[in-house]
Amino acid sequence: MALMLIKFDMKKRVKLAQTVWFMYWFAVMAGVLVFSMGLFFKIELRKRSELMDNNESHFLPNLLILMGLVACGINAFGGKVCYDSLDPSKFVKWKPMLKCFLMVCVGFNALLLVTALLCFLMRIPLQFTLAEGLKNGMKYYKDTDTPGRCYMKRTLDLMQIEFRCCGNDNFRDWFEIQWVSNRYLDFSAKEVKDRIGSNVDGQYLMDGVPFSCCNPSSPRPCIQLQMTNNSAYYSYDHYTEELNVWKRGCRDSMLSYYGGLMNTIGLLVVLVTMLEVAVTIGLQYIDSSLSTLVNPEDPESESEGWILEKTVKETFTDIMDKMKSMGKGSKVDEGGEAAVATVS
Amino acid sequence: MPFMPVKFNLQKRVKLAQGLWMIYWLSVIVGILLFSLGIFFKIELRKRSEMMDNNESHLVPNLLILVGLLACGVNAFGGKVCHDSLDPIKFAKWKPMLKPFLLLCCGFNALLLLTALLCFLMQFAVYLTLAEGLKNSIKFYKDTDTPGRCFMKRTLDLTQIEFRCCGNNNFRDWFEVQWISNRYLDMSNDLVKDRVLSNVEGKYLMDSVPFSCCNPGSPRPCIQHHLTNNSAHYDYDHRIEELNIWTRGCREALFSYFSSMMTSIGTCVLLVFLSVDMAGLKYLTTALETMEDPENPECESDGWLLEKGVKETFGDLLAKLKTLGKTNQVVEGGDAPEAAN
Numbered sequence: 169m170a171l172m173l174i175k176f177d178m179k180k181r182v183k184l185a186q187t188v189w190f191m192y193w194f195a196v197m198a199g200v201l202v203f204s205m206g207l208f209f210k211i212e213l214r215k216r217s218e219l220m221d222n223n224e225s226h227f228l229p230n231l232l233i234l235m236g237l238v239a240c241g242i243n244a245f246g247g248k249v250c251y252d253s254l255d256p257s258k259f260v261k262w263k264p265m266l267k268c269f270l271m272v273c274v275g276f277n278a279l280l281l282v283t284a285l286l287c288f289l290m291r292i293p294l295q296f297t298l299a300e301g302l303k304n305g306m307k308y309y310k311d312t313d314t315p316g317r318c319y320m321k322r323t324l325d326l327m328q329i330e331f332r333c334c335g336n337d338n339f340r341d342w343f344e345i346q347w348v349s350n351r352y353l354d355f356s357a358k359e360v361k362d363r364i365g366s367n368v369d370g371q372y373l374m375d376g377v378p379f380s381c382c383n384p385s386s387p388r389p390c391i392q393l394q395m396t397n398n399s400a401y402y403s404y405d406h407y408t409e410e411l412n413v414w415k416r417g418c419r420d421s422m423l424s425y426y427g428g429l430m431n432t433i434g435l436l437v438v439l440v441t442m443l444e445v446a447v448t449i450g451l452q453y454i455d456s457s458l459s460t461l462v463n464p465e466d467p468e469s470e471s472e473g474w475i476l477e478k479t480v481k482e483t484f485t486d487i488m489d490k491m492k493s494m495g496k497g498s499k500v501d502e503g504g505e506a507a508v509a510t511v512s
Numbered sequence: 513m514p515f516m517p518v519k520f521n522l523q524k525r526v527k528l529a530q531g532l533w534m535i536y537w538l539s540v541i542v543g544i545l546l547f548s549l550g551i552f553f554k555i556e557l558r559k560r561s562e563m564m565d566n567n568e569s570h571l572v573p574n575l576l577i578l579v580g581l582l583a584c585g586v587n588a589f590g591g592k593v594c595h596d597s598l599d600p601i602k603f604a605k606w607k608p609m610l611k612p613f614l615l616l617c618c619g620f621n622a623l624l625l626l627t628a629l630l631c632f633l634m635q636f637a638v639y640l641t642l643a644e645g646l647k648n649s650i651k652f653y654k655d656t657d658t659p660g661r662c663f664m665k666r667t668l669d670l671t672q673i674e675f676r677c678c679g680n681n682n683f684r685d686w687f688e689v690q691w692i693s694n695r696y697l698d699m700s701n702d703l704v705k706d707r708v709l710s711n712v713e714g715k716y717l718m719d720s721v722p723f724s725c726c727n728p729g730s731p732r733p734c735i736q737h738h739l740t741n742n743s744a745h746y747d748y749d750h751r752i753e754e755l756n757i758w759t760r761g762c763r764e765a766l767f768s769y770f771s772s773m774m775t776s777i778g779t780c781v782l783l784v785f786l787s788v789d790m791a792g793l794k795y796l797t798t799a800l801e802t803m804e805d806p807e808n809p810e811c812e813s814d815g816w817l818l819e820k821g822v823k824e825t826f827g828d829l830l831a832k833l834k835t836l837g838k839t840n841q842v843v844e845g846g847d848a849p850e851a852a853n
Contacts, residue, residue, distance in 0.1 A: 312731035312732075313731065318731075321728070321730075321731070322728045322729045325728030326728050329673060329728070347733070348732075348733050349731070349732065351732070351747070352732045352733070352745075352746055352747060353746060354746035354747075357746075378733060378734070379723040379726045379733075379734045379736070380726075380728060382723045382724075384665070384666045384669035384670055384673070384724060385666045386665075387656035387657065387662075387665070387693070388656075388692075388693065388695075388696045389691070389692050389696070389722060389723075390722070390723045392723070401696075402696055402697060402698035402701075403695070403696060403698075
């Protein structure tokens with residue numbers, strides 16, 4: 169008893185072939201979309217790789233790019249087969265390849281599903297990479313004269329402006345590191361010497377943040393220095409002031425940005441997987457309906473189409489039997505050779 | 513002697529009709545492109561309308577939107593006519609409309625040329641509007657509590673950050689206005705009182721700029737206050753310091769952005785020029801009209817752009833206009849004698 173048997177006449181077969189051809193071209197465009205999403209994600213990771221210590225894993229975008237290309241190829245081939253299926257003479261040359269091709273399609277669909285799952289899971293390693301990278305980013309903010317780190321200040325400033333965030337968890341992270349380079353500190357001034365002497369590491373710490381933390385929506389000009397000193401400014405209370413600098417930490421901002429991106433891409437890949445499964449089923453119907461023509465010479469005869477020739481259980485047991493017989497075949501050969509060797 | 517005649521047989525006519533149909537559908541897509549360019553330009557003007565005193569002219573984007581929609585309609589109709597031209601029965605119903613349609617296409621082309629010209633010329637108007645608008649923006653920067661202007665600070669800060677510019681002509685424009693609201697100035701403080709009294713208008717002026725003027729590419733943390741005072745900061749010389757704040761003025765930055773946008777749109781419109789469509793359609797219609805044997809679709813025919821030479825057609829047009837004028841005069845003359853009698 170075949171799985172999901174459907175009777176086909178000439179008209180139905182033609183309609184099926186046309187629909188599946190149309191869906192294959194749609195799937196080619198979906199493949200191009202997956203490819204471009206992978207490329208976009210790769211570029212976004214590269215843009216911020218300095219903030220992730222150049223340590224981020226490019227596994228997922230590379231996989232997406234590969235999947236996109238393979239999808240394009242497979243779907244273009246499938247479309248060609250569908251197009252030729254209406255012409256019996258052309259279809260004959262594709263017939264022997266179809267079973268293998270359908271197996272490849274099934275395997276590819278499984279791989280697509282795994283990719284979608286990865287999109288949702290890879291968020292977690294990214295979180296750790298970001299946390300580590302941002303901490304180092306802030307540490308190297310002042311090193312604008314050290315080769316290899318001289319653009320860290322600019323990258324971090326632009327990121328804080330673009331993502332509307334300040335510091336790692338919040339703006340107080342800037343109070344704990346020295347973000348002014350020693351080149352611009354006057355070591356003969358008493359105030360500077362006091363600050364450096366006041367902590368163990370000999371760092372010039374202050375309760376100030378860089379200008380990129382400023383919130384343009386604040387009604388008053390930005391207060392970046394001496395932030396915890398209420399008397400330094402007229403009508404200022406740092407406990408109630410909310411609009412002055414960005415309140416959110418950059419790790420949260422970046423994570424929500426990349427997390428949203430990965431979720432969207434994962435959803436898209438799931439939709440593409442569903443489309444691929446649909447076209448694979450369609451191709452299987454075309455193949456089976458053309459193989460079971462009642463009268464092989466007459467193209468207008470009736471035929472049947474199915475997804476699996478026998479039921480799921482029987483197909484499964486068949487596959488297991490095949491694998492066992494393959495195993496037994498090798499054993500018999502070995503036994504035969506051993507006997508021959510001992511006899512001689 | 514017809515202008516640029518070409519001989520057609522059935523195959524050539526079919527090829528011409530098919531090629532023309534393809535061109536018409538491409539032109540529909542180009543019409544959609546023009547429409548979306550118009551919308552994009554309108555949105556960009558709206559986004560920065562505060563910088564231009566809400567005074568900017570929306571003539572060019574509105575015209576582009578109109579032209580885009582018209583292009584879609586005209587080209588879709590042309591494509592339909594081409595598609596039907598291969599079938600004599602269907603073509604018969606379009607035949608009477610074709611002459612007015614070709615004249616409409618002519619008028620539409622003239623409109624396209626006008627739009628392209630406006631794209632290039634309106635840049636001057638944009639420049640003047642920007643100059644005026646930015647000056648006022650800087651003046652109203654501090655008025656974050658005045659309804660209608662409370663977002664000026666935010667808009668100007670975001671503009672300076674995005675376009676990497678500072679002030680109108682350069683950063684010194686900020687030295688000439690009070691950009692801190694009086695709400696945040698301690699009027700009982702001696703320093704503040706000194707500054708306010710030191711100028712005629714009683715404004716709190718200082719040699720500082722807002723934070724949005726800061727250049728992130730500077731190797732040292734941003735110096736915004738006491739910009740002209742070298743001794744206020746360690747190892748600082750304001751005359752040679754170049755990377756600290758943006759040195760470009762916002763008027764120049766915004767103008768170069770808008771002018772490059774308008775130039776590209778104008779160039780695009782010029783490229784859309786539909787003369788190819790018109791010539792093709794003219795050839796097709798004349799070829800179908802001059803079939804020697806109307807019953808036999810496979811006979812030969814001639815196609816041309818103008819029935820007579822350019823000079824003769826022009827002379828005909830002038831003569832027609834004159835006769836129109838003369839008919840009116842004759843009628844009046846006829847009426848007058850009757851009235852006199």
